[in-house]
Amino acid sequence: MSDRTDRSRISRRTVLQAGTATAVAGYLATGSPASAEEAGADRVEVHPVPDGIPQNDSFEVRVRSGRRGRWQTVGVYNTTLKTINAATGGDQVHQSSVACFEFSGEVDVKITYTKGEIDKARIRPLSYGIEPDLDGDCLRFTLTEPRKVVVEVNDELFDCLHLLANPIDEDAPDPDDPDVVYFGPGVHTGEAVTVESGQTVYIAGGAVVKRNVSFDNVENAVLRGRGMIYGVEWGASPIRSSRNILVEGITIMNNPTGNAMDIAESEQVTVRGLSYFSSGKWGDGIDVFCSSDVLIEGAFMRSSDDCIALYTHRSNYYGDVRNITIRGCALWADVAHPINVGTHGNTDDPEVLENIVVSDVDILDHREPQMDYQGCIALNPGDSNLVRNVRVQDVRIEDFRWGQIIHMRVAYNPKxxxxxGRGIESVFVRNLSYTGTRAGTALLLGYDAEHGIDDVTFQNFSVNGTVIADDMQKPGWYRTTDMIPMHANEHVTNLRFLKAATAPTAEAPELLVAEAAESIAGAPTVLTVSALGYPESFAADGLPEGLAIDAATGVVSGAAVAAGSYDVVVSAANSAGTSQRTVALTVR
Structure with missing residues (x-):
């Protein structure tokens, strides 16, 4: 890391005086909403939309805590979304609604559709099982845990409500802490904020920050809160050449161009609970370049390009992509892919994308007219990239508008x-389900005999409730792929479709983990335990307090409480057995 002692510290006072901070009525001096319920099991906090920020009047939203609290009105932001006209290639921009609040315990939600009667409604992701009660132009439902959902009435995909019901932030920082840059409720404009090592940028609920917030060559730094970054150009919050970074809880929306964030040449990065909406050009959500040990969890993204893309070399970024975990997210791509892997790389010095996990994800929609760029999950290595050791598990795909369930292609597009690309190796897809009728034929395409796809196993792959397996009942002259439908060309080898009870291997997993790792006490930490050989669960004994492993994905996350040296025994298991190894973890 570079020496940053020559850079002036950005204090809270400096930040707030650099631009304007429009006052918002209804807030206490601390930045807490005056409308917050008293502390208790059931609480709701609501934040007015600041003056000057466009609102949408298609929906009126009210909430109350615990079925007995008083009803409070939730402000509704206007956001813009985009589709591509397949006949002309032109952009079609649509107006839509976003409302956000925080709660704990239980909350009742009442939504009025101001344009008329609600004939039918659904709340997505459908896997949440939220069934609203309808009454004329109103619908009601109850939440018992934080959820980010789309409330869709009368089949309107754009004139819908994105409702962000976040957890209450019980640990907001002190605005007067010298290591905190604090944005209170209101609109904040001015120069971009460059975060320093050890610093926290906090965007409180009801704050709208029209400024980029960037991490450049820093460590142990945080951006979090319940407010939003709004209407900024070319990457709202880029993370470059940095480590031990946390972005948590914020919303990013209405960027005219560019994505939510690049994670480039960085390591140990956690992005948790991000919400993102875009209609701009190159409106990706999160693009990961040449980085390792990245955890993206609990994100809700509706994007005008890829929601999440993993690349190696591009621009001035060089290096492999390794140990990436995407879990607990809800993804909606109005243009391109919900998840895309491998398109860009370095022909002169080939790179690798490996140890990638997609787990417990809901894919709500996917619309892409170009067949080469379809795929709710797409593995598309070009530029001599090699993609290997990918696990897709517990993923639910709803009936998207236009595209493919999954797409794997060793690519060469001169554009x-x-x-x-060099190839795709070792892909394990377990518990993937699709329910719908509009999916096109999924494509698995090796480029030639030297640039192929090898070792792809689907286990418990369900299409409209039917498990696709090599031993399923079908006409004898059909291929298994015909039942999806899917086309795998002659350059795809060792492709299997198994039922849930069929073990994919008779051997224990082969662990892929470094012999030594390090982090910083109190800093955001991501360390990944991966394995070949169809792992089903992971464990770690001896982790320091503050760190925990996710048994489903193998990702270790949190923040270690105390410095020290720890011998951590990590393991990976499947039905055939368990493998383990000791990792020397140093927390400084």
Whole structure:
């Protein structure tokens, strides 16, 4: 890390005086909403939309805590979304609604559709099982845990409500802490904020920050809160050449161009609970370049390009992509892919994308007319990239508008690539389900005999309730792929479809983990335990207090409480057995 002692510290006072901070009525001096319920099991906190920020009047939203609290009105932001006209290639921009509040315990939600009667409604992700009660132009439902949902009435995909019901932030920082840059409720404009090592940027609920917030060559730094970054150009919050970074809880919306964030040449990065809405050009959500040990969890993204994309070399970024975990997210791509892996790389010095996990994800929609760029989950290595050791598990795909369930292609597109990808190896897809009728034929395409796809196993892959397996009942002259439908060309080898009870291997997993790792006491930490050989669960004994492993994905996350040296025994298991190894973890 570079020496940053020559840079002036950005204090809270400096930040707030650099631009304007529009006052918002209804807040206490601390930045807490005056309308917050008293402390208790059931609480609701509501934040007015600041003056000057466009609102949408298609929906009126009210909430109350615990079925007995008083009803409070939730402000509704206007956001813009985009589709591509398949006939002309032109952009079609649509107006839509976003409302956000925080709660704990139980909350009743009442939504009025101001344009008329609600004939039918659904709340997505459908896997949440939230069934609203309808009454004329109103619908009601109850939440018992934080959820980010789309409330869709009368089949309107754009004139819908994105409702962000967040957890209450019980640990907001002190605004007067010298290591905190604090944005209170209101509108904040001015120069971009460059976060320093050890610093926290906090955007409180009801705060709208029209400024980029960037991490450049820093460590142990945080951006969090319940407010939003709004209407900024070219990457709302880029993370470059940094480590031990946390972005948590914020919303990013209405960028005219560019994505929510690049994570580039960085390591140990956690992005948790991010909400994102875009209609701009190159409106990706999160793009990961040449980085390792990245955890993206609990994100809700509706984007005008890829929601999440993993690349190696591009621009001035160089290096492999390794140990990436995407879990507990809800993704909606109005353009391109919900998840895309491998398109860009370095032909002159080939790179690898490996140890990638997609787990417990809901894919709500996908609309892409170009067949080469379809795929709710797409593995598309070009530029001599090699994609290997990918696990997709417990993923639910709803009936998207236009595209493919999954797409794997060793690619060479002269428009984007300078060489063909090297290949795709070792992909394990477990408990993937699709319910719908509009999916096109999924494609698995090796480029040639030297640039192919090898070792792809689907286990318990369900299409409209039917498990696709090599031993399923079907006409004898059909291929298993015909039942999806899917086309796998002659350059795809060792492709299998198994039932849930069929073990994919008779051997224990082969652990892929470093012999030594390090972090910083109190700093956001991501360390990944991966494995070949169809792992089903992971464990770690001896982790320091503050760190925990996710048994489903193998990702270790949190913040270690105390410095020290720890011998951590990590393991990976499947039905055939368990493998383990000791990792020397140093927390400084």
């Amino acid at each position: 984007y690539n300078t060489s063909v």
